[in-house]
Amino acid sequence: MSNKLQKILVIVGPTSSGKTILSIKLAKDFNGEVISADSRQVYKGMDIGTGKVTKKEMQGIKHYLLDVVSPKTEYNAAKFVKAAEKAIKQIQKKGKLPIICGGTMFWIDALLFGLPETVKPDPQLRKKLEKLSAEKLFIKLKKIDPTRAKTIDKNNKRRLIRALEIVLKTGQPVPKPLKKLKYDALKIGVKRDNQTLKKLIHNRLIARMRQGMVAEVKKLHKHGVSWQKLDDFGLEYRWLSRYLRGLITKQEMLERLELEINHYAKRQMTWLKKDKEIVWENDYKKIENLVKKWY
Structure with a gap:
């Protein structure tokens, strides 16, 4: 690979696998700074439910793209790419190594390869699709774009509508990010x-409940984040908001949430397994040697 390309280290993996801990350890050993690639950690006040790294856990390592906007506003892949590129330049100006860490694979691919051409929103089509349930939207998407259906959150109406909008407007499947690498990425x-992984997911869910995840969702709603918006954020925010609305019991909430997190981890792995450039490892010495050879 051309030496002219800027070097960035990318840490990926399913939820609860230990990406954050690894990224901080590597940042300390290789004079790096971390850019978060998580579509929910960009929102202020969404801390416990997203597993956002704390100041203490950062161990003095600077982090970017955490707490960027209010959860009442929209944040998408295009905004992430623009902000991440700016952060990469800032880190490199300091002579440090940019480390991308997160589980939002579409955003990471968009950063590494560039975004495909966007389809303009169609308000009339959206209004029509809005009338359908998430279940019906998912069945519709599965028929016309089975590949995208494998990696999408089938309960997230906002994402389902956007995916359908792209397919129905273009007559083509949802385009993947372009495949020309913009960086020398390991x-x-x-x-x-x-x-x-199942055990890690279970233990982390219990820990988050003890840390006050229910109170966090209550507070977000009190500060103007609608129940629908919380539902759209998925996983913890979806099931906790349904519990707080009295739609399900606490036991049902915990069971459904754990099941959904496991399904989410499977969807992440479906996406990741397609990428043959990822080096899968959990031995830190081996990872350290890999980075040394590359950097």
């Missing part, structure tokens, strides 16, 4: 077997 995937 991609490391945090490797966990299924049983270990």
Whole structure:
């Protein structure tokens, strides 16, 4: 690969696998700074439910793209790419290594390869699709774009409508990010077997409940984030908001939430397995040697 391309280190893996811990350790050892690539950690006040790294956990390592906007506003891949590119330049000016860390794979690919041409929103079509349930929208998408259906959150109406809008307007499947690499990127995937990952997901959910995740969702709603918006954020925010509305019991909420997090991890792995450039490893010494050879 051309030496002219800027070097960036990318840490990926399913939810709860330990990406954050690894990114901080590598940042300390290789004089790096971390750019978060998480579509929910950009929102202020969404801390416990997203597993946002705390000041203490950062261990003095500067982090970018956390707490960027209010959860009442929209943030998308295009905005992320623009902000991440700016952060990469700032980090490199300091002579440091930019480390991208997160689980929003579409955003990471968009940063590495560039975004495909966007389709302008169609208010009339959106209004029509808005009348359908998430279940019906997902069935519709599955028929016309089965590939996108494999990686989308089938309960997220906003994303389902956008995916359908693109397919119906262009007559083509949802385009993937372009495949011309913009950076010299070393991609490391945090490797966990299924049983270990399930246990990590379970333990983290219990820990988050103890940390006050219910109170966090209550506070977000009190500050003007609608129940629908919380539902659209998915996972923790969806099931906790439904519990707080009295739609489900606490036990049902915990069971459904854990199941959904496991399904989400599977969707992440479906996306990641397609990328043959990812080096899967969980031995830190081996990871360290890989980075040394590349950097």
